[in-house]
Amino acid sequence: MKLTALTGDQAAAEAMRQIEPDVVAAYPITPQTEIVMNFSQFAADGRVKTEMIPVESEHSAMSACVGSAASGARTMTATSANGLALMWEIVYITASLRLPIVMPVVNRALSGPINIHCDHSDTMGARDSGWIQLYSENAEEVYENIIVAVKIAEHKKILLPVMVCQDGFITSHAVEGISTFPDDKVKKFIGEYTLEHSLLDVENPVTYGPLDLQDFYFEHKRQEAEAMKDALKTIPAVLAEFNKTFNKSHDLVEEYKLSDAEVAIVVLSSTAGTAKGVVDELRKKGVKAGLLKPRFFRPFPKERIIKALSNLKAVAVLDRSDSFSGEGGPLFSEVKAALYESQKRPPVIDYIFGLGGRDIFPEDIKKVYKELEEIKKTGRIKALVNYLGVRN
Amino acid sequence: MKKKKGWKEIPIAGIIDKGGTAREYKTGSWRTFKPVVDKPKCINCLQCWIYCPDSSVLVKDGKMEGFDYDYCKGCGICASICPVKCIKMEKG
Ligand code: SF4
Numbered sequence: 001m002k003l004t005a006l007t008g009d010q011a012a013a014e015a016m017r018q019i020e021p022d023v024v025a026a027y028p029i030t031p032q033t034e035i036v037m038n039f040s041q042f043a044a045d046g047r048v049k050t051e052m053i054p055v056e057s058e059h060s061a062m063s064a065c066v067g068s069a070a071s072g073a074r075t076m077t078a079t080s081a082n083g084l085a086l087m088w089e090i091v092y093i094t095a096s097l098r099l100p101i102v103m104p105v106v107n108r109a110l111s112g113p114i115n116i117h118c119d120h121s122d123t124m125g126a127r128d129s130g131w132i133q134l135y136s137e138n139a140e141e142v143y144e145n146i147i148v149a150v151k152i153a154e155h156k157k158i159l160l161p162v163m164v165c166q167d168g169f170i171t172s173h174a175v176e177g178i179s180t181f182p183d184d185k186v187k188k189f190i191g192e193y194t195l196e197h198s199l200l201d202v203e204n205p206v207t208y209g210p211l212d213l214q215d216f217y218f219e220h221k222r223q224e225a226e227a228m229k230d231a232l233k234t235i236p237a238v239l240a241e242f243n244k245t246f247n248k249s250h251d252l253v254e255e256y257k258l259s260d261a262e263v264a265i266v267v268l269s270s271t272a273g274t275a276k277g278v279v280d281e282l283r284k285k286g287v288k289a290g291l292l293k294p295r296f297f298r299p300f301p302k303e304r305i306i307k308a309l310s311n312l313k314a315v316a317v318l319d320r321s322d323s324f325s326g327e328g329g330p331l332f333s334e335v336k337a338a339l340y341e342s343q344k345r346p347p348v349i350d351y352i353f354g355l356g357g358r359d360i361f362p363e364d365i366k367k368v369y370k371e372l373e374e375i376k377k378t379g380r381i382k383a384l385v386n387y388l389g390v391r392n
Numbered sequence: 393m394k395k396k397k398g399w400k401e402i403p404i405a406g407i408i409d410k411g412g413t414a415r416e417y418k419t420g421s422w423r424t425f426k427p428v429v430d431k432p433k434c435i436n437c438l439q440c441w442i443y444c445p446d447s448s449v450l451v452k453d454g455k456m457e458g459f460d461y462d463y464c465k466g467c468g469i470c471a472s473i474c475p476v477k478c479i480k481m482e483k484g
């Protein structure tokens with residue numbers, strides 16, 4: 001293990017250097033730019049043998065990736081916000097063609113109004129695209145998640161593309177000390193990529209993407225749904241292998257001081273780090289606070305979420321995007337839906353926060369725990385959906 | 393009618409895992425207008441054969457011989473490309 005000072009973007013590029021995909025087709029966009037920039041440098045310096053395709057748009061990036069992956073090449077790209085929006089059509093096609101492309105996504109607010117800073121509106125919009133989604137708390141998780149994502153995507157029982165998300169600027173541009181793994185160990189862990197049906201296998205010709213009408217489209221979508229459902233069963237085994245190889249403790253979700261907690265926050269990515277600090281502080285004051293950080297949002301780890309939250313007295317979900325349903329953010333809707341199946345249903349409220357990169361401070365998070373304590377005592381919910389850190 | 397395969401039985405991702413399967417799918421039923429050749433006028437340049445997107449122009453010993461209506465979709469490209477305008481698109 002080597003300790004290196006890296007930003008989240010550099011950590012992603014470093015993971016990609018070690019993975020050394022056969023093909024990377026990408027277009028730079030803030031705040032993902034440094035991933036493409038650093039990786040291009042690795043390619044230009046001959047440090048990777050990767051075929052680097054500098055395309056003219058994200059739509060082309062993902063299209064090139066589809067062709068490449070279908071030919072049997074291990075393929076990666078990276079994007080953010082409007083770039084993800086521009087590749088939208090092909091994002092869905094990638095998943096339906098079951099091509100195991102791994103894509104770091106640096107979360108950024110979707111326009112408009114135009115903004116380049118962090119929120120999760122980009123990848124949350126893509127939550128129904130059929131991609132696996134992993135959310136990373138810090139640069140070290142970015143690095144490790146990208147490595148394990150390759151193994152998950154290419155697993156014969158899964159074969160689905162994976163987005164590895166990190167918070168724009170907050171994680172992507174902040175320098176952290178990261179322990180990286182030796183190159184050979186990473187290469188050995190991910191192994192060789194072999195595709196059962198390659199476009200380049202002329203002895204066994206195969207067609208990708210033919211017209212699929214009323215008679216079979218539904219069957220293929222049914223397969224896709226089942227693949228995602230099954231992935232939830234297969235991913236823990238891949239994580240266990242990763243943990244054993246690299247001495248880590250990755251899981252579908254991370255529970256922080258939850259076992260005896262009475263009130264808890266559910267939040268993705270970097271804000272979980274801030275919230276852990278608040279939990280520690282509140283614990284010293286005798287408040288039984290805890291935290292649940294889902295690491296995977298797709299597939300949705302429902303059982304784990306039910307298990308982690310059912311015994312609590314009050315729960316707050318922190319959503320870094322709005323779904324404009326009038327009923328709060330996407331994480332809230334799904335956590336609430338999961339708890340509907342539980343015998344014990346704690347009261348759950350939502351806080352939309354941090355849109356367009358609005359900072360969230362420990363003081364804001366303390367307010368949330370304070371409200372949860374209030375609900376614990378009175379059992380009364382004042383507002384189901386709240387907005388944290390926005391001016392009145 | 394033969395029962396179609398279920399989702400557990402078919403290749404994933406809509407892949408067609410063998411070649412030449414277009415033969416099993418007769419696209420002739422899509423046709424509204426059909427090409428008809430005025431053979432005496434035809435100079436056998438085979439432009440229609442080159443351009444037909446469905447390989448539906450029949451050729452034997454270097455001579456244009458008409459159309460395979462099992463697969464001809466009636467797009468009219470052959471009629472459009474013919475340099476001596478000896479292909480007409482007719483109803484049916
Ligand atoms: S009408 Fe179209 S499909 Fe039919 S023979 Fe002419 S070019 Fe081919």
Ligand code: SF4
Pocket residue numbers: 429433434435436437438439440441456473474475476477478479
């Ligand atoms: S293009 Fe016209 S002239 Fe040429 S072979 Fe076809 S029908 Fe005959």
